[in-house]
Amino acid sequence: MIGALNYKTVAKTHDFRMPENVKIGRNSFFSIHEDIRNLNPTKIIFVSDKGLKNAGVVEEVINELSIHNIPIEEFTNIVGEPDFEIVQEAIDFIQKHHGDLVIGLGGGSALDVAKASAALVNKEPIIVEKILAGEAVPEAKGVTCILVPTTSGTGSEVTMNAIFGDHKNDVKRGIVSPYYLPDIAIIDPVLTVSCPPMVSAASGVDAFTHAIESYVSKKATPLTKMYAEAAMKRFSKNISKVVFNGSDLDAREEMSWVSFLAGVSLANAGVGAVHALAYPLGGKYNIAHGVANALLLPYVFNVTGKTCIDEMVQIADFLHLGDFRDEPHQAQNAVVDYLYGLLEALNLPKSLKELHVVEDDLRNLAIEASKVSRLLDNTPFKLNMESIHEIYQNAYDGTLN
Structure with a gap:
């Protein structure tokens, strides 16, 4: 058996790390x-x-x-x-x-x-x-x-x-x-019970961002997808409860699992374009990381979801949005609509304009985001500076083209 191995062949090994x-x-x-x-x-x-x-x-x-x-x-x-x-x-x-x-x-x-x-x-x-x-x-x-x-x-x-x-x-x-x-x-x-509604919403959607981005990432493995799937399923059932009834300890415990499971998946599969575009917003405008991620989610996946349709079908199922196996290209629309609806449902901003981002800054933001190659290279869609600028523009206007 060992003799059949060829040390000259590059091994495809997946590390999996978490705290001891x-x-x-x-x-x-x-x-x-x-x-x-x-x-x-x-x-x-x-x-x-x-x-x-x-x-x-x-x-x-x-x-x-x-x-x-x-x-x-x-x-x-x-x-x-x-x-x-x-x-x-x-x-x-x-x-x-x-x-x-x-x-x-x-x-x-x-x-x-x-x-x-x-x-x-x-x-x-x-x-x-x-x-x-x-x-x-x-x-x-x-x-x-x-x-x-x-x-x-x-x-x-x-x-x-x-x-x-x-x-x-x-x-x-x-x-x-x-x-x-x-x-x-x-x-x-x-x-986490004393966590205020806005922080509960932003941090909760931040965890979901980790789950969905790591699920579709280029470095995803069956093991990381298992963690991300479990996080997304728990998220959809509990996020509104912790935002609007923070003393619901059962929901708080479920969201603790969401954060943990999504964090483990993130740690091993990495995230992608949502985080890459969020970094310049945080750096220039001090927009909280969770808020930036939540706002960008629908606008980014409206573009990048085109190249991971199978995953979109699966994610739609995890979120109880319907069975799209017979019409898989509709799954992306369902997921994006869900992500956009989250913003309104959780009282989170739906446009960069609401966060006082200056429209003339969008191109410079796109230039900075395009430099975050570690995350963009992990995204199942090749984004360039122009496509990133278009995503920022849609997010600024609050429209899903």
Whole structure:
């Protein structure tokens, strides 16, 4: 059997990565005590955002962790969408306080800062500078990291990606490495109950974006599609419930599964053009990542869905839109109409004009988006600068041509 193998033939191997330890379920947060006892750190660095700090959540959690009598230092300078400068601040903070365990609590912004800084601490400054500039990748992990999400959407707690603002180029840019995966992810739906309706809507559709884009991506495998399918099926039944009845813990738990399942699929199959077009909007206009993704979804798939009709038929089935096996080309229209209807149903913006994007900026946005080759190359439709500009124009006008 071995003799039949030819080492000169390029192997087609699919890596599949996720955190070594994932804990998901109601009140799973309290399992962190066992993790801290097992890890036995000498100094904990607690990373969160100012919103959770001002709401008293940070103090409540730190009081819970204080039973271990381990010194805890807070890093809560994160406001809104993070940039590369705040990551460097966090790295410096961890090194200054000699932290050997980073615990990140919050939405995608806090979790991205926590996992990136935990991975890049204790490295030569010139190496960190190159990594944050996208010119290098880490070759080893810095310190141990535990991530605890308080929203259901970004999937940051199970992905190798972290997204930050690049002010020099007015874009958002992702950095990717297995070393950004946390050592432990704790996904407790109880922590998401206080998430406000707008955040629940944007983060929830962000998770769906991960699922649908990774499902049709060029790097998709049967394993990643299994995760994405499960996420999409749960999403359609629960997104409205968490937006309009946030105390529905059953729906919150289901959306936690959506975020986790879609995040795992994203981490291994990648995403595509929706994210590529969202990055410049976040960089120039500070539009929240989930809002940008949600708005762009119908306009992008109105174009890119043409080359993945079989997947559109399957997705229409997952979303309970009907059986299109006998008329597969109608499936794309059904899916796009569903995505557009989501915006209205969840009170999300339906056009870039509503977000005060300047029409004269659309061409420059298209130029920047066309540079995100890592994501565009993973999209089952060849988009160029002109076709991207047309998508932006339709999104600006709020029309599906």
